[in-house]
Amino acid sequence: MKVYIDPRTEYRYTSFYRLGLYKLFGKDKIIYSVNPFEDLKITNASQYGCGMEVVFDNENGKITKVYFDIKDVAEIEKDKYDWCDIYSKVNIEFGDLEKYEKLFVPGPNFGIRNHSLVGLLSFGLLNYYRGKSSSFQSLRRYMHDYFYIYVRRRPIKYYEDFVEVKSNYVFHASTLWYNQFAKDCTNLYRGEFLKSCQRAGMEIEGGLYYLKDDPAVLSEMPDYPYYEEIYKNFLYEKRLSMDDYIRKTKESVVVFNTPSVCGCHGWKLGEYLCMGKAIISSPLLREMPGEGLIHGKNIHFVNSPEEIYDAVIKINTDEDYRKHLEEGARRYYEEWIAPEVVIKRLLEKVGEKV
Template sequence: MQVIIDPRLRFNYASWYLLGIYKVFGKQNISFDVKPFTSISYHSVRDYNSGFAFIVQNEDRVKKIFIDTEDQAIIFKDRYEWCDIYGMVNPTSQQVRDYPKLTAIGPQFGISLASWAGTIKYCINLILKGGIHTDLPLKLYIRDCLYSKIRRRPLRLYTQPHEVTKNYIFHASTLWYGSHEVNYTNRFRGEFLKAAHKAGLKIEGGFYYLDTPDVVQQMPDYPKYKEEYKDFLYNKRLSMDDYIKKTLESVVVFNTPSVCSCHGWKLGEYLCMGKAIISTPLTRELPFPLAHGENIHFVSSTEELYDAIVKINTDEAYRNKLEKGAKHYYMQWLAPEKVIERLFSKVTEHNKNK
């Protein structure tokens, strides 16, 4: 069995699935080659952000899979028509109903796959085998490969043994400036921090303030956050090692739909870590629903946040139940190899139903 991957991929978004492909099929059976995918265009950044394709060859059978990693709920029609199964991170419920080949695969997050030497080798390989066959600037490939090493970490660090610290919350997120992010994402994250402060918990981290002219140009009142969240602001990037360590120690974490209402990377990280998660309702589909009180604690208003924080901080049995439920959900539905196994089995299932 051989797997061929289209090298014209956005590495920091594809890394999760590359690890899954390696685990399921064996690295020795995998190659990068643009030839089987020439009917799929990669002329624009929008194409680059769409996701990536791969095929699995077994004797005379070829199974074609496309993984859509776009934050927006967009179906890329040419990719959908090309593949046997279209795995999508951020579909709406309507899209799942309307597109028979589409399967929701849930949140993921960027990870580091190799050493510095290995990452540079990846980068050169992708450019030589894929980048030169696109109209995209090569700096995109270089930037995203290096990002996976500079700003991301190996998956094993997210699952390292740890102790939860009672009465302690760590949160780190960016203050965004799009209309949805301002009215929903920023607001709920801010209310979470205020509620944790009211409950008397020690808070570390907070909001990363984007202090750049282009942000203020797009959102003239962005500086209002300097006053509104003055107790929760930081203006330099936190170490990823600290981010992982402190998140693991946090007694509770908070999730809300992020940019373009997507499943943010945080949801994938929190489930992988096995954290007690408070979340607002999700706006994108999952491979299987999360259950309130079992593997997540949903809140529908800012008023419910305070009670949820207090309950999880003081009720150890409930917190443990959420933590175990989150980890179980991750292991069953979101682990890289589980996603790839499910997509591969869906091809066979779809072909039988043709």
């Protein structure tokens, strides 16, 4: 099996699936070339950042075209859907699987580092020149994507390695977003989770990252500064290191998930499942693979902010229940979400065995 990847696609949001391809086929079988994708145009930032095109060419000459759509919004890219045999999409609206026969549900992913700094930058430069003749992207913007993944992400081993949970301790770090959905859902649930942990007498680290100096924030959500008052005990303005973020998240008794901007699966859900954490979550708004996440088995769902406090108390005081959720989350990840598992499931859809 040979695997071709379009080099003109954004790296950070597709690094998870690239790792799955490397694990299954080996890097020597992965070929970065524009040639199999010349009929697909990459002429603007939206097309560059929507996902990743991949072609599988097996020993019998059978060609399978796959598009990995990693966008937050739940819309289908028509040109990519017409081009591919399988349309793998992270954020699928409920009901869309019945409308689009090519759709495949990978579940949430997250950005990971797959190379050393020198390896990553040389890899990025090679891909830039491979796709330069048919790409709009400047070298500076293109390489920023590769440099980001080294600075802000870590190898998947960092997420998988075991760290002991600290008693009565919660770490949470997330951004206060600034559209209407975030105000009514994402920010509200995240803030209420921290308030519930405070009310429960837990030790709290981290908080909510506050973008108060970003002009885009005030233009899109003029009342954004009111967070300075209602969440004044939980705000921070300096980015945490990824090493601290991962270690402290693992040490936390419980973590909190809620749909992020556009109602999407955020990276945090994929990270929490990989780490095997006891997760409290508001209802998910996008499809999950298999039977999905099930309350009391691999996640603890709350249907309103008012239910969060009881969920925090339950998980913090019932060690058996916490460990049950942790084990269930990790099992679900291993069965459905892990990078190589997603690629295997995807190819099984077209009758390929890996």
